[in-house]
Amino acid sequence: MDTLTSMRVFRLAVELKSFAAAARRLDMSPAMASKHVMHLERRLGSLLLNRTSRHLSLTESGATYFEHVRQWLDELDDVEAAVAQSTASPHGTLKLSVPVWMANPDFVGVLNDYRKRYPDVMFDVDLSGRFVNLVEEAFDLALRVTNPLSLGPALIARPIAPVTFHLVASPAYLRVAGEPSDARALASHTVLGYSMLPANNTLEVEGPRGLEALKFDPVLQTNNESLLRLAALEGMGLAFLPKVLVARDLEAGALVAVLTDYRFFGTKLYGVYRHRKYLSPKVRTFLDFLCDDARLR
Incomplete structure (x- = not known):
């Protein structure tokens, strides 16, 4: 049995906490993955893993062996990658x-x-x-x-x-609600909330008058930007969205960027x-x- 393969199986089994998961990653059966670890244990004369029907855990010897094997395999992969950069x-x-x-x-x-x-x-x-x-x-x-x-x-x-983030809305929404003139005007608008914003729905932004606090009560809260985009397209309200997600909507006029002299989420x-x-x-x-x-x- 190939000892290098056995080392890779052992490392993956420890990192994924499962023989079955390691076996899937290496395209072999769980029984074969278990045999590879048993091969290492026979070779070393020491138990490396405690096994139950649902759980794997390292023995004291296994923990020591794992740290050395992980470092050695990383170094081997680095050497192979260095060679591959020039040959493959x-x-x-x-x-x-x-x-x-x-x-x-x-x-x-x-x-x-x-x-x-x-x-x-x-x-x-x-x-x-x-x-x-x-x-x-x-x-x-x-x-x-x-x-x-x-x-x-x-x-x-x-x-x-x-x-870059934009604050956007559909033309239909803006025809009814009007376009906000400054950050304070958002208090009277319907806003679609992004769950990554602060819990109090107050956002500090940089505007023409320096730093300003945007305060709003969202009618929709989600961590999914794609859902926010669809809701904005439907005219549900204003949404903070990444430029790359809405660039084509802005070009087509399906969405309109508002408060464009403000800077949102510079990251x-x-x-x-x-x-x-x-x-x-x-x-x-x-x-x-x-x-x-x-x-x-």
Whole structure:
């Protein structure tokens, strides 16, 4: 039995807390995954995992072995990635976690154009909106609007593009309610709330008179930007939405940006990945592609 494969099985089983999950990731049966770990235990003469019908846990020896195996496998992957950068083109499945609002024509265009250049790369894209664990869930890359200082030492955040938000509404809504003239006027408007806003629905923004507080009572509250866009298109009210999500609606006149002399949510989109000396060709080239593409700005 191949000891290197056994080490990879052991590492995945510990990180995913399941032989079955590790087996699926490595395209083998759970019984074979268990045999690989048993092979290591026989080779070492020590029990590595405590097993129950529903749970895996490391023994004291297993914990020590796991830390060394993880570091050694990371170093091996780094060496292989360094060689691959000069000898191999990007290939394989690129597993991505992206914000819900990335489900838009421009981002799909980016994916399509990247695939035209690198046809051996396949995409597996998670749009659940949850904060995934890149290590335990084996994601290659996460696109996040985040504070990079909060990520910790195990992750790297590479800035990709500024994320601009607009306050938008449909022409039908504005014909009835009128266009707000300043931040204070929002108190008399119907607002669609984004769950990521402060709990008291007060937002500090930068306007012509400096910093101002926007206070509103939303008639709809959600963490899904796509739902907010659809509600705004239906004329339900004003919504704060990323420019990349509504750019085509604004061009077509289906939505109108209001309070355009105000700055909402000035932030950036980052590519977040595991701290590694060398990136795989698929991750490195996709990050470069995103940074060079103007459609995400």
